[in-house]
Amino acid sequence: MTTDSLLSVKNYNIVYQVETPVHAVRNVSFELGRGEILGLAGESGCGKTTLAYGINRLLRPPAEITDGSAIFHDESGVDVDINGLTVAELRRYRWDKVSMVFQGAMNALNPVINIQKQMTDIFSTHRPEMSKSDRIDECADLLDLIGVGRDRLRSFSHELSGGMRQRVMIAMALALKPQLMIMDEPTTALDVLVQRDILQEISELRHKFGFSVIFITHDLPLLLEISDRIAIMLQGEIVEYNTPEQIYRNAGHEYTDKLLHSFPSLTGERGGFVRSGEASALTREATR
Amino acid sequence: MNYLARKISFYVVALWAALTLNFLIPRLLPGNPVEILIQKLAARGPITPELRNSVELLLGDTSNDPIFVQYVNYLKGIFAGDFGVSITYYPQPVVEIIAQALPWTIVMIGIGTIIAFVVGITLGMLAGWKRGSWLDNLVPVTTMFQAVPYFWLALILLYVSAVQFKIFPVSGGYSYTGAGPSWDWDFISSAIYYGTLPALTIVISSFGGWLLGMRNMMVSTLSEDYIVTAEAKGLRPTRIMMAYAARNAILPSVAGFAISLGFVVSGSIVTEQVFSYPGVGSTLLQAVNNNDYSLMQGLFLVITLTVLGANLIVDLLYTVIDPRTRARS
Known part of the structure; x- marks a missing residue:
């Protein structure tokens, strides 16, 4: 880095x-x-x-x-x-x-125009010198890259699963590098x-x-x-x-500590993420 | 394609139902067209049995036939374009009368309805886009125009613009001093001149509804996540307004537009009465006043066909503009 x-x-x-x-x-x-x-x-x-x-x-x-x-x-x-x-x-x-990927994966895509139009929009606004076929090629490559596949270019958002929609959003976010x-x-x-x-x-x-x-x-x-x-x-x-190292080992603020203790551990071992009696008292307090 | 075939077969069934009702209703009504014509003729002289017989033949009175045979003949007649003879305009065939009246109504009322839709949607889009701007003040004004009874608004406009200021003609569909209907500029310009005021009243009285609906849909669409996405993508504001906001906001209005297109032909009665316009509406009123069953039947059929046709067109259009309504195979 x-x-x-x-x-x-x-x-x-x-x-x-x-x-x-x-x-x-x-x-x-x-x-x-x-x-x-x-x-x-x-x-x-x-x-x-x-x-x-x-x-x-x-x-x-x-x-x-x-x-x-x-x-x-x-x-x-x-x-x-x-x-x-x-x-x-x-x-x-x-x-x-700066590009963004939004919280509401389900609604971040326009429901009535297809994926291709929404993606080429980016290029026609920011890279007006690109030819139309270049734009479409670029969008297809992006969809391939993100694992949705170029055959989804003509799809509408209601035809995609939640995961695919979010991938399309990420592909769009990558478009302009x-x-x-x-x-x-x-x-x-x-x-x-x-x-x-x-x-x-x-x-x-x-x-x-x-x-x-x-x-x-x-x-x-x-x-x-x-x-x-x-x-x-x-x-x-x-x-x-x-x-992350510091936050995990010695959280400086009690709220960080509370957040860390709010997640249960899968294995049940006593550790950072175990909800001990004390921690559950904390979470109870937090939800009150 | 499958979807298209299903839609069209639905409309074929609806058409058959409409035709059948159109056949049944006049036969269930009291009164008899032959008696009405006989009464009219009786004023001119005595009625001999021969005369009565020839009137019956002329009007195609087949009331002695079984109802099923009548029904088959009726359907045959419709597909051959034969709706019988009008009593009011005797001896003109109904088809001819409708063919004369229909273009007036479709062009004048149709253009008025389309202009009202386009103006209302455009202003509504802008008012919703720039919420809180001066355009919002249009909403109560146009709603008032819509709220006052149409005939009253039309009469006031007629009085002010045609009687007081003489900007527009008082009545009619074209200048009677010129030659009759023909495809030359003189006639067309006079038809436009005569049609402007009635069309204008339609626009004024109905565009407020489109404006209000579109504005409110715009406002709710603008809070959608995909609008924020479009903004974050750095798209031009016009592009966001058209392709992202208005494109979604217009959908409910399109469905409403289908209904109002269907009423273009039937909803013209008041307009045509106020402006003495030679269209379907005034013809229908004449037919009702004279118990002219064959003419009424023909007009109702035309009205039914336009409602069905307009709905079919918008149904098909809707699948183009809203991909979510497309059938998934």
Whole structure:
């Protein structure tokens, strides 16, 4: 892993400007290295998705970025201040530099136009110089790469299984060879086997193309396995930011500890993931 | 293909049912066309049994035949394009009268309905896309136009624009001072001039419904995940609006459009009455007033056929625009 930085987020604050403003992201700062996987974990509603959308400026009113900066260090050596982009610049930046795989695998594809049209859309917007047949070839190659197969180009999303839809989304996210891929709970709606396949796929692709990943999930053990660094979010703040090794061995924050203890072990041995009497008392407290 | 065959066979059965009802209903109604014509003729002189016999032959009165034979003859007549002779416009055949009236209605009301749909959908799309903009103020105004009774709105518009300001003619389908219907520019331009006001009233009174429906569908479609995906993909806003938002939001409106297309022919009675327009609606009113059964029967058949035809077309169109409705083999 190279150590130079790809994304520097400093003192990021996002507020939902409703009657009583909700401070969804508070003073979040982190560095994402080139080629690194950053795991972002935390319970539902802690601001993970809001933060990810904020980095891509996908938030809609009433959400507002009130403070902070996100600097994208492009391969070419140019630093991009994401909050300072104009609408047209932002459009070019999106997907070309940062692509996203969304939480709702089931609904992230347009139901009435086929996969090919949705994929070639990306090329006709960002690579207008490509010929039509090149675009289609490229999309077919992507589907082959991700294991869906080029014969699915003409399919509609209702004709694909959940796992296939998520793969199509990943194929789309790869289309422009972005430097960063934000994955917002990409495997939540899938069963564990499909989840495993997809995660392996992602990790292989990352080795092949060298992009960085921000991986959002509430599944902490999963992050321990795949991430280079993990950030634990609680009520809009990053309460712990460390390597998986450190988080597993000596969690600095009691909330991290609580998260680690919330997952049962398969083998039943006493260990990090065993739900002991004390831990279940903790989880009971957490659910109360 | 299989799907297509199934759809079409469904419509064939529906057509047969409609034809049969069309045969039965007039025969279940009180009154007899022969008696009505005899009464009309009686005003001019005494009725001899020979005259009565020839009237019966002329109108094809076969009430002495068994009903099954009548039914078979009726079906034969329909497929040969023979709907009998009109009493109101005696001795013109019903087919000729309908052929004269139908183009007026289809062109004027049809164009009005299509314009209302296109205008309503376009404005609704824009209003939903830019929610909270000035376009939203159109919604209550157009809903008001839709809420007032159509004939009242039409009469007011007729009074203001034709009587007070004389922008449009008061009544009719074309200028009677020129030559009769023909395919020259004089006639066509006068038909357009005469048809504009009635078509305009249809547009004004009905586009609000399309606008409201489309706007609300746009708003709910815009909160779908695939819209966020499209935005994250960095697509141009027009592309997102057309291919992602409007493309999905229009689906329910298309189904509604099928129904209103079916009513193009039958729903024209009030419009044509207000503007004395020479279409199907005013012909139907004439037929009802004169107990002209064969003409009524012919008109009902035409109305049934247009409703079925419009529905078939939209059914087939729907499978093109919404892939989810396609049959999976």
